[in-house]
Amino acid sequence: MPAPRTVLLTGAAGGLGTLMRGLLPAYGYELRLFDVAPIEGAPDAITADLGDKEALREAVRGVDAIIHLAGISLESSFDKILRANIEGTYNLYEAALEEGVRRIVFASSNHAIGYHPRPLPGDPLIPIDTPRRPDTFYGLSKSFGEDLAQLYWDKHAMETVSVRIGSCFMEPTSVRMLSVWMSPGDGARLLHAALTAEEVGHTVVYGSSDNTRLWWDLTTARSLGYEPQDDSEQYAEKLVAEQGELDPDNPDHAHLGGHFVTDPPVWPY
Numbered sequence: 001m002p003a004p005r006t007v008l009l010t011g012a013a014g015g016l017g018t019l020m021r022g023l024l025p026a027y028g029y030e031l032r033l034f035d036v037a038p039i040e041g042a043p044d045a046i047t048a049d050l051g052d053k054e055a056l057r058e059a060v061r062g063v064d065a066i067i068h069l070a071g072i073s074l075e076s077s078f079d080k081i082l083r084a085n086i087e088g089t090y091n092l093y094e095a096a097l098e099e100g101v102r103r104i105v106f107a108s109s110n111h112a113i114g115y116h117p118r119p120l121p122g123d124p125l126i127p128i129d130t131p132r133r134p135d136t137f138y139g140l141s142k143s144f145g146e147d148l149a150q151l152y153w154d155k156h157a158m159e160t161v162s163v164r165i166g167s168c169f170m171e172p173t174s175v176r177m178l179s180v181w182m183s184p185g186d187g188a189r190l191l192h193a194a195l196t197a198e199e200v201g202h203t204v205v206y207g208s209s210d211n212t213r214l215w216w217d218l219t220t221a222r223s224l225g226y227e228p229q230d231d232s233e234q235y236a237e238k239l240v241a242e243q244g245e246l247d248p249d250n251p252d253h254a255h256l257g258g259h260f261v262t263d264p265p266v267w268p269y
């Protein structure tokens, strides 16, 4: 597909949104920013909630594509997840459909499959079609988002790349992250590939760097043209010295989702 020029970036005030605001313009994109939180130094940013359908409709009007990062990014109460991540993502897709936007990149998460046991050294990598096993209401909302994307492709021919992001931060901060980390530079490379690849229909990919300790298979991401440049291994010596290697008998270390599988459920639901 021709490279989109104007891209709506939802969640632009957040951690990943801030990183991508810095990196994506170098690929030639003009970003339109959207977040419920105001963005300092960005007077044109749209400050609105994903529940505001009118604001969403205006935000998507005229853009070539959308990168959808907005939402609650950790476990929360079901009510909050429902409003921001489930209804919010639906509202965005409806606005995009009404305004004729043809391509969305959806920030899914490893927590859609968080209860899956993590591979031990020598085990095969986790394939992209592994059954989903959300570890939280948060992970469940990402699972919903992937299904919503599939429905809008099948019913309306609206394309989505759902990126099951591992951990995208400046540096990995845990031994688990050595396996799932995506450097900001690789994050931008993957988003660019997802925006420009031909005929993606609805494609689900894992979002990680080319980590020595990788847990999942990046073949589908690579098939979009993604060529990761980074490897977390440069941080391994320090992190392992501080934290030790992962212990397979510790449930926080035994699953893809890490501590999300054992964190106490949020109350009230």
Ligand code: NAI
Pocket (backbone or CB within 6 Å): 010, 011, 012, 013, 014, 015, 016, 017, 034, 035, 036, 037, 048, 049, 050, 051, 068, 069, 070, 071, 072, 073, 074, 083, 084, 088, 107, 108, 109, 110, 164, 165, 166, 167, 168, 169
């Ligand atoms: P974040 O929590 O820093 O940013 C999320 C942004 O969404 C915030 O600026 C917040 O104000 C905005 N937001 C929340 N609810 C909203 C609503 N109802 N309407 C409008 N804006 C709303 O999260 P982060 O780390 O930047 O992640 C971005 C996206 O990527 C999230 O969807 C998250 O689930 C996903 N993701 C991130 C990972 C990471 O490593 N950073 C890993 C896996 C998934």
Ligand code: 15L
Pocket (backbone or CB within 6 Å): 073, 074, 109, 110, 111, 165, 166, 167, 168, 257, 258
């Ligand atoms: C996520 O989905 C979260 O949004 C992010 O804050 C990290 O916790 C990441 O997963 C992770 O699994 O490390």
